Amino acid sequence: MTTVEQPMPDAQRRHVLKHADDGLIGWLTTTDHKRIGILYMVSAFIFFLVAGLMSLVMRAELAIPELQLLDLQTYNQLFTMHGTAMIFFFATPMVIGLANYLIPLQIGAPDVAFPRLNAFTYWLFIFSALIVFGGFFVTAGAAAFGWYGYPPLSTKTFSPSVGADLWVVGLLLSGVASILGSVNILATIFALRAPGMTMFRLPLFTWNILVTSILILFSFPVLGAALALLFIDRNFGGSVFTTAGDPLVYQHLFWFFGHPEVYIIALPFFGVVTEIVPVFSRKPLFGYKAFVFATILIGAYSFSVWAHHMFTTGAVSTVYFAITSFLIAIPTGVKFFGWIATMWRGSLWFATPMLYVVGMMAMFLIGGITGVFLASPPIDYAVHDTYYVVAHMHYVLFGTSVFAMFGGLFYWFPKFTGRMLDERLGKVQFWLLFVGFNVTFFPMHQLGIDGMPRRIGDYAAERGWNDLNLLASGGSVLIAVAVLLFLWNFWTSRSLGLPAGDDPWGGHTLEWATSSPPPHHNFTSLPPITSDRPLLDLRVRGPVRQGGEPVGPSEDERAGADDGGGRG
Amino acid sequence: MGAAVAEEFRLFFRTALYVGGAGLVYWLVSLDAPGTVLLVALTLALLAFVGMAIFLAPRGAGAEGRSGVLGLLNRYIGFHEPVDAAPPLESGPELVPLGSAWPIITALGMVVIGLGLIFGAWLSLPGIGLVVWGAVGWLTQLDRMG
Numbered sequence A: 001m002t003t004v005e006q007p008m009p010d011a012q013r014r015h016v017l018k019h020a021d022d023g024l025i026g027w028l029t030t031t032d033h034k035r036i037g038i039l040y041m042v043s044a045f046i047f048f049l050v051a052g053l054m055s056l057v058m059r060a061e062l063a064i065p066e067l068q069l070l071d072l073q074t075y076n077q078l079f080t081m082h083g084t085a086m087i088f089f090f091a092t093p094m095v096i097g098l099a100n101y102l103i104p105l106q107i108g109a110p111d112v113a114f115p116r117l118n119a120f121t122y123w124l125f126i127f128s129a130l131i132v133f134g135g136f137f138v139t140a141g142a143a144a145f146g147w148y149g150y151p152p153l154s155t156k157t158f159s160p161s162v163g164a165d166l167w168v169v170g171l172l173l174s175g176v177a178s179i180l181g182s183v184n185i186l187a188t189i190f191a192l193r194a195p196g197m198t199m200f201r202l203p204l205f206t207w208n209i210l211v212t213s214i215l216i217l218f219s220f221p222v223l224g225a226a227l228a229l230l231f232i233d234r235n236f237g238g239s240v241f242t243t244a245g246d247p248l249v250y251q252h253l254f255w256f257f258g259h260p261e262v263y264i265i266a267l268p269f270f271g272v273v274t275e276i277v278p279v280f281s282r283k284p285l286f287g288y289k290a291f292v293f294a295t296i297l298i299g300a301y302s303f304s305v306w307a308h309h310m311f312t313t314g315a316v317s318t319v320y321f322a323i324t325s326f327l328i329a330i331p332t333g334v335k336f337f338g339w340i341a342t343m344w345r346g347s348l349w350f351a352t353p354m355l356y357v358v359g360m361m362a363m364f365l366i367g368g369i370t371g372v373f374l375a376s377p378p379i380d381y382a383v384h385d386t387y388y389v390v391a392h393m394h395y396v397l398f399g400t401s402v403f404a405m406f407g408g409l410f411y412w413f414p415k416f417t418g419r420m421l422d423e424r425l426g427k428v429q430f431w432l433l434f435v436g437f438n439v440t441f442f443p444m445h446q447l448g449i450d451g452m453p454r455r456i457g458d459y460a461a462e463r464g465w466n467d468l469n470l471l472a473s474g475g476s477v478l479i480a481v482a483v484l485l486f487l488w489n490f491w492t493s494r495s496l497g498l499p500a501g502d503d504p505w506g507g508h509t510l511e512w513a514t515s516s517p518p519p520h521h522n523f524t525s526l527p528p529i530t531s532d533r534p535l536l537d538l539r540v541r542g543p544v545r546q547g548g549e550p551v552g553p554s555e556d557e558r559a560g561a562d563d564g565g566g567r568g
Numbered sequence B: 001m002g003a004a005v006a007e008e009f010r011l012f013f014r015t016a017l018y019v020g021g022a023g024l025v026y027w028l029v030s031l032d033a034p035g036t037v038l039l040v041a042l043t044l045a046l047l048a049f050v051g052m053a054i055f056l057a058p059r060g061a062g063a064e065g066r067s068g069v070l071g072l073l074n075r076y077i078g079f080h081e082p083v084d085a086a087p088p089l090e091s092g093p094e095l096v097p098l099g100s101a102w103p104i105i106t107a108l109g110m111v112v113i114g115l116g117l118i119f120g121a122w123l124s125l126p127g128i129g130l131v132v133w134g135a136v137g138w139l140t141q142l143d144r145m146g
Helices: A010-014 A024-028 A033-062 A072-107 A115-137 A162-191 A204-235 A247-281 A288-304 A306-313 A318-327 A329-343 A352-374 A377-383 A387-417 A423-449 A466-496 A534-541 A555-562 B007-030 B033-056 B068-077 B102-119 B121-144
Strands: none
Touching: A033 A072, A033 A115, A033 A387, A033 A466, A072 A115, A072 A162, A072 A204, A072 A247, A072 A387, A115 A162, A115 B102, A162 A204, A162 B102, A204 A247, A204 A288, A204 B007, A204 B033, A204 B102, A247 A288, A247 A306, A247 A329, A247 A352, A247 A387, A247 B033, A288 A318, A288 A329, A288 B007, A288 B033, A306 A318, A306 A377, A318 A329, A318 A352, A318 B007, A329 A352, A352 A377, A352 A387, A352 A423, A387 A423, A387 A466, A423 A466, B007 B033, B102 B121
């Protein structure tokens, strides 16, 4: 790649130290953001497999009426741990893993601001997850009160198991890890950007991670407070959330964290989509500032909608929370229109990352629309705690995080490893996942409307839910096959995949300006940064001196190349 | 007045304005104490960052064009960034760090303390030991390496 070198400061080069050991000790003691990012992503994917396995067992149980495989208490443990693992140990750490690997590369930094704190947060996250899963190995089993742990069900009286305490303490420590991780990412973005990388030249993935980090910073402490008080209630005679106190306060605290958490999961994957769409449309992103504005608005709005999860308590203002919930559709719509406008009249290239991104847009659209229905109190009263909600949240969470995750992994795998994932296998996997996902979750809308409650391990044959449950269980097998196909693709491609080169997709952002995989210090030189798409500028305009005259194509050629897209 | 507030902090200010407004409306609509307290606490936390912004803003430098109320709004909540905005707040020589065993030791210590809360205070003692050992090692690692 042709670049006009913008050398790293001498001081930076002087302190480039030797690579860490490649062995086990090297990985255990690493402070390299790329290695920690990989550790996060691999760990999160393992938890995804474990939680996915739990869902397969649950779907097997629900495929036909009556109990066959599980007793009800085990079923309760499985859906609790499935939700907990997917939210706290898959989706959130997958986001943190991607951010860890990519943020320093996208802003032209040699590492994160606090590398050892970064390692600390990873290990604290892993140990916390092991504590929570340890509940399966104690008498009476793991937590069994649902992933949001409402009291009084989660108090000692109704959930005396040690597994419940392990759940509380594990999530508390995991929250500490998330808060420290967000501080690290904020400090990195604020203080380590390369010369020329102003805030409004940050890649959109970085912007989304920035807003996500702010959400983590201000929402996880609230969860921590709720869990600490719950622990005191359970073990030290407290009565904050017991019937002597006010169980509803727990719901307020939990959802004040819980709804921003939805966007903590969704926003980074919106960022992934926003990175991929322009590259595979062969156009600059349409409406850069509109995307930034929408991201900030979604983040701000997410703090004022929490009690739409509590409509049926009858103790919250339905009008207020309905209106604020409807408002979120506006900035989300801005993003959708921005993606579509970027694709409009672009030279679309449906490689695997783009397939996943388009799939994600379709699935999230369905989840978003059912979300607008649920934000309407009369509808929410009718379908609350039914399978309609299960369908909605899986379209939002699975539809966003899993589809965009695979899109992102196919897109950045060449950067991580220097090799391409197999495109043909990737496309087969996409269609299996797309069909499997819809066959599994779409029927749940109807099951909910038909009155099937969520979180039941057993139902009577005469309720009329048999066929749709069997269909949903069949779909879940397709999802499992798709995931196994990805594992095979991943395993074979990391050593046998086609060599990727530095920039196989024609990327727009700085991570594609360094080698694949990048060296320990990330960059030996940086291209000039005069917009949010420095590499596209370089290809279109040729070498440009930082702050100086462009050299290369004429003004006319540049104007022609700029047609077809623009920044807001 | 006149100094441009860095975009990093205008972000917090805009969010504080929204959350503060949402808190006020929420109180008027619902008279619900827990939710209002949460929104007010969040507003104050966000404003703490804004206070830091005002403290750190360069005086008399980087002034943006418009004056008056519109100029004030643009400086504090606008989406305009000077073309030549200096990107980092301040950065010295960056280190590409060596590996360190102290983070994993400290994390392990914290987890053992957490387990001590469940299984007995006696278990917290080795946890505290690990945390202290890890923290001291962490803080003195670079000094020991010269």
